[in-house]
Every structure is written in structure tokens, then in C-alpha cells.
Amino acid sequence: MKTVFSPLHSRRDVKTELDGGLLIEPHEKPSRAETILARVKEQALGEILEPEEYGLEPVKRVHTADYVAFLKTCWQEWLAAGKPGEAIPAVWAGRGMRHRLPRDIDGRLGYYSFAAETSISDGTWEAARASANVALTAQKLVAKGERAAFGLCRPPGHHAHADVFGGYCFFNNAAIVAQAFRDQGYGKVAVLDVDFHHGNGTQAIFYDRNDVLTISLHGDPDLVFPHFLGFEDETGEGAGEGYNLNMVYPPNTPYSVWSQGLENACERIQTFKPDALVVALGVDTFEEDPISFFKLISSDYLTLGARLARLGLPTVFTMEGGYDVDAIGVNAVNVMQGFDRTA
């Protein structure tokens, strides 16, 4: 399987993540992508390509122009306001307040985000742009005939809504790929989110549509991020009713239980008969992940990859989460190797 990777991911190198009342070293750190890349090379998974430049048009097919413009200038605005640290949102429109865009940078950060753990600093914009280009280049490979391609995206994307960032995500790479398939004439696309966390952004972006089926397996939002979306009664709305599927699991869920949800997802995908599949691949489902609570083991990712291959669909993988950096390379590349070994 071919891999797309951009060294520009390392421009995303914030030094803070608000967690437990402290500013900690971010979980979503550059070594995550470097470790996966090293494993791709060590395993000779296939050719590694740098991304082509697709510009902002494909990004704006999913994200609003004002949100994109905000991300581009946010760090400069923050500096211009004389702020001493990294840009961290700290105020939001709570219940009874107005979702109106203020002029002040603190207000704008709150308007365009849903969580406070995702600091912004110099280089975040460039890395997010490169990550979208990585995903779009992987999509292009598949559109040109590859059975599958691995978009080694960093920063991740599945928590990003049309005009909201959070959960370490800015541009929703999986949604951008799904929309690119649609814009290239693929009539129906399925997005399967196997990250430990609910793909809230991807769900929201396609929630009223029946041309893109969105499915996510994840930790119970009653207990974990993103907390306010991802419940099983969220099945889509309007034309999209029945085209969103959430499967929620408790702490300590092993692959033997999780994979029943995977089977359910695969059956739903087969019924939908899509022309392409996007897999939002997080491996924070791993038993040792520091911020998650499932109990998958490394060999399960080989099994996962093989199962996805049996769907027989043109498939783009977008890298999402996974925070046990020692294990992320083996676990992510295991999915690709399991896929490749399955006809």
C-alpha cells in the first residue's frame, strides 16, 4: 500500500495542552507521525509520496470560508493582541448566550472551537494545510486505481466541524476526502471512524445527507471526549435520517466485543453499497493508550485491516488518533498490512 506523508506535519509543534488544570506536553506530538513513518519504512509497506498541493478549494467544500480565514490569521491576531502564551480558547457561548462572531481574538477563538485542549501557535496553519493535502493525495491515488492508500495525516481531523476546531483537529481530512470522492462522481461514500473517540465533526458535516454514510465506534461520550455528541440515538436528520450510525462501548472493551460493532458497521456499509470507503483510523483503541479505555491489542489491528479489505471497496485511510507513541507505528501499520494481505 502506498503512503502519503508530509514533513510539514512537524510545523504543528505546540508546547501546551490544557489537561487536568495543567499545561502538559501535548499528546498529539510530532513523534507520532515520525514513528508511524519509520514503521512504514521498516516494514517496506510500499512507496512513500509527498503530497501534491490542492489549495483551499477542496477544504472549503467542507469548511466555511470564514473558518478557514480565521485559522489562517489566528496566530497573528493572537500575537497582535500581545498575548504571552500559545493561543488557547477560554470562553464559549454557553446556554442562553449568542453564537455571534465577536471581533476580539478571545471571542473568535471561542466562536470557532468547542474545546480548550487544542492550542494554536506558529506553524499550525501550515501543518493543517499539509495534512489536508496528504489526505487529498491519498484520495487521488485511489481515484487513479490504487485499491487503497494510507494518508499519514497529522494533525488529525475527525473532531473538526465545518467551522469549529477541537480535539487536536482543524481540517476534517476524512470529510474532505469523502467530499472529493463525491465531487469526482462517486455517487455514494461511506466514512467509517474506528478511532476511540466519536467522529463528531464528520457526523455533523454529513448529518443531513444520504450520499455519505457516517459510522463511528467509540467510547461512551457520557464518560469521554467529545462528551456532547456521539450517542446511539443520533441517526441523522432530514434526508440523512438513517445515514449516521454510532456504536458506544464501555471501559475495558476488548476486540472480541468491539469487533461485533465492526461487523455491524460492515453490514451497514454493504447495504449502503458505496462507491468508496474512507476509514478515519485512530489507534487510540489500543490497550495502553494514555487517554482512552478500550483493550485492543496490536494483533487486533491486523485483523481489523483484513476485515476492511474484505469490503472490497476503494479505500482511503486518514490517520486520526493514537497516543501511545511507542506502539502507534506497529498498530497503525498493522492495519495496512492486514489490509494488503487480504485479497
Ligand SMILES: NCCCNCCCCCS
Ligand atoms: N485528558 C485527555 C483529554 C483529551 N481531550 C481531547 C481528546 C482528543 C482525541 C483526539 S483522537
Ligand SMILES: [Mg+2]
Ligand atoms: Mg470513532
Ligand SMILES: [Zn+2]
Ligand atoms: Zn481519538
